[in-house]
Every structure is written in C-alpha cells, then in structure tokens.
Amino acid sequence: MKSLWLTALADITESLRARWFMVYTAIFGGLVVLLFVFGLTESRIMGFLGLSRLLTVFIQLTMAILPVFVLITTVRSVAGDREAGVFEYLLSLPITLSAWFWGKIIGRFTVIFLPVFLAMAGAAAWATLKDIPVPWDDFFYYTGLLLALAWCFLGIGMLISTVARSADVAQGAVFIIWLTLVLFLDLILLGIMIKEHLPPESAVAIALANPLQVFRIAAMMMFDPQLVMLGPAAYIILDTFGEPGFMTYAIAYPLALGTVAATGGYFLFRRGDLP
C-alpha cells in the first residue's frame, strides 16, 4: 500500500513540473476568468442567469477540451516514460506492478481532475463572494460528470499506453479514438444511419455507448429536462431511462468504461514486457 501512495505522489510531482500540466491548468483557469470578464454571469439568455449560465458554458467547453487533453498527455507521458527508460529504472525497485500501475492512475487522475474542479469551485467561490446565485445542485452534478469523464478517458489512455509500444503509435491511436467519438456525436451521421434503415433504437444505442455523447446529453438535461433540443431521440432515451435514470447512467457508464479499460490495461501491463 505504501508503494501505491509513493508512486501516486511521484507521478503527481512529475506532472506538476511538466509543461502540459501548466498549459492544462492555464486553459481551465483562464476559461473561468474569461467567462467572468465577458460578464457571462450578469447576462440572461434563454432563461439562464447567474452562475448557472457560466457553468453550462464551462461544461460544454470542458467536453471539447478535457478528453483529448487527457488522452494525449496520458499516452505521451506513460508511453514516453517507457521509451525514455523511466520504467526500466523505477521498475527495478521493489514495487509491485499493481502498486505501480494503480498508483500512476491515482496520481494522474488527481492532476487532471483537480485543475478542472478547482476552476469550477473557484467560480462558485467568487460568485458567493459577489452575491451571485450559485446553483449548488448543478454544481455537484457537473462535478460528478467531470469526474466520470476524466476517469473514463484516463482509463482509455492507460489501456492504449499499455498496448502501444511507442509514444507515436499511442498518440496516433488515441487521436483516432477521439475523432471517432466526436464523429458519432454528430446527430446528422446518426440521422443518415436511420435513413439507411438502421432502427432508431440502434442509433440511440450507438450514441449512448459514446461517453462524449452521454456527457453532452446529461449536461443538456440540467437545463432542458425534456431534452427538447435533442429531437425525437429524446423519446427513446427518456422512455428507456427516465430523467433520474439517465442522470445516474451518465455518471455510472463512463466510470464503468474507464474502470474496464484501466483494468484491461493493467492485465496487459502485467503480462507483457515492462520497459
């Protein structure tokens, strides 16, 4: 257990000194500052006002930035460390492979989740100071969504880092995965599939297997509970899950997907060559 926390701490220290972490933190911190500067909390559009508008915009932007950032930085640093000889040295120390792998995941999760969360928490704290109403239910649910999304893509990133033998291959693979998920965000593509006689239930199932789409719908549901903006697909989703059911699914599914991917990565890591 000691090795697990030591590995996590070592990974956090390594990340805090990495350039990607500075860029990553600056992006999310900068986003919140910019949203405040542009007066997003003071304007009313489509019924949003106060911090709920800022959070809605923040969460949409996060969906665009966080997954690709987590994927690329995870594979670059994990597969890159292996190529550079970091694994060869650190794994010559008496650390169990489980402590090493899961310690690395814990450390990495901390450094990818905390900047996003702290940016949001900072916005809430600032709003409280300025007497801007804070929608705490939305705040906590968005926190859960971000946590699930970060975990999901971290798990996928760790799996790819284990399978790919070089940082370049790993980077290419995660980029293709991300592009595929973004492509299937497109309701037009799903519309074409339905037009080509794919049953609507299948099209919705494809959409709901996509963690990005799940995140998007759940974020949408916070201000549009009937999912009017989603069109006819909303009927299938609400009939199948109901509103609370889908909100639970939106957190549980990415968490499960990330856990399965990370566990698969761990077993492959344990079975193969380490450096």
Added chain:
Amino acid sequence: MIQFQQVVKRFRRNTVLTGIDLDIHPGERIALVGSNGAGKTTLIRCLLGEYVCDGKVFVDGLEPRSHRSEVLARVGFVPQLPPPLKMPVGQLIRFAASVCDSDPERMRGIARRLGLDPDTFRRQPFVKLSGGQKQKLLISIALGRDADILVLDEPAANLDPEARHVFFKILAEKKDHAVMLISSHRLDEVASLVNRVVEMDRGRVVLDDRVADTVDMDSVLEVRLTTARPEEAFTRTITEWGFLDAGDGKIWEGRVAGPDRLRFLGMLSRYAGLINGINMEEEGEGADARVTRLA
C-alpha cells in the same frame, strides 16, 4: 545464487537471446561484455523481471517476474542511461529509500563520499543534474541499501577519476558478500573489478572465463610520467585524469585507482610515441612489491 536456464527472448521475429545458460555464485564479480546488440541489456532486464522470456531465471530459487518484491529488494541497479526523471533529488532519494525499506541517510552518505552533496541539490529536478551527478546519485541509491546483487550497466562511464576511486572502494567493501554483474562494451573498463568474464555475441555466451583476482579494488597508484615534449592534446587528457604539471608540461604527477590501471594504460598507449617514462607505485602497506617502472 542466480541461474539462467535456457533463456530465450524474442521481439517479434527477432531473437535477441538464444538459450542462455549461466550460473552465478556468491562472491562472483562478472564483467558482462559484448558489442551493441549482443544481448547484455536484455539479459539484465530478464534478471530484473522486466522482460517476459522463455526458459527460467531464478534468484535463490525465486523467479524475478513472479516474486518481484522479494527479488528486487536484493538488487541494486545502475542503468547505463539515467532516466529523465523530473522529481527533485530529495524526493527521489526518499522515494527509493522508502520502497527499498532503507535509510535515506545511507544513500546521502554514499553520494557525499562520491563528491555529490545531495542537500545542495535537494530541490533540483534529477533531469537537470549533469551526467556525472546523475550517475553518482544512481550509484548512491543502488549501493546505499542492503542489496547483495549489484547490476551495474557501464556504472563508472561518467565519473571523474576521484569519484571512480571512491566508487571502486565502495564496491571493494561489498565484494565479499555481494554478487556483481557489471556490463560494459569494453573489457578494459571493468577488467580489474571482476573475477569472471562473460562475453556475449548475438544473444549467445561466447566466452565464460575466470580471471586472476589480484588487483586490490581500493588500491591507489602514485603515477609519474615524463614526456618528450609538451603537447596540447595529451595535456587535456591527462588533466582530466586529475594529473598536475610538475615541470613545463613534460612531467606529470597524479593518482590512479587500482582497478583503473588498465584503462589508464590504454589511454597512455594512444600517446606511446610521446611518453619517455612511466613510474607507477602502489600506495599503502604491503604495496612495496607492486612497483611498475617503464622507461
């Protein structure tokens, strides 16, 4: 103590180790030599349990892969290329000491003996140290714990002559109760440190020989050289060995660590036409008989 039984390692269609059989016993100090691609690093990685291989590797009956913690707790490893770790020196020492159940002060003590003050570099990222400083720190971590198997991959390549001498002294302190596996491209770099030479070529052991174990590992030679004339290239090289000019660039005096004598003479051979005389005398008690004079 360490057994390699028919160890085969393949990377896709490329076979890097082709059935290695090797028994290593306590007290043996082995030079693992061979050219690039001979399989030295792969063999070391199999011993460290980092590679999955066919055949068997045992350390006192335990397989390194399935008994990582037990086996690696006994292994001190110095890699050929220092890893680009960003963690600060202080944290690296604490991390290594903690996972190895060792006292970080022991590692710091060895670093000080090698001429590196770890307190000065406590907050500095490991990757920002110079090549020699990194090597000293990795050696300190490997030797500052209760390891009875030392796996050293070109360990002294980046060390200055004084640090090399201290390093050889520390190895001498451990030589009776530790197995040493010292990998190098060149035998002359490590010949005086070892009592057995294993040469590898294209994944096979092509030579396995005992060598005379007469060089005292912590001995020091007082050396005086005379040259026919001052020469810039020689001055540069001999100064790197810590020698001082004792007369117009033609007389040089300095000290050479005992195990470094072959490497030193190899260096001198490049200037054979320039050198008029060499006098080497071993320092300390019982060294009277071991005097080498060439003139």
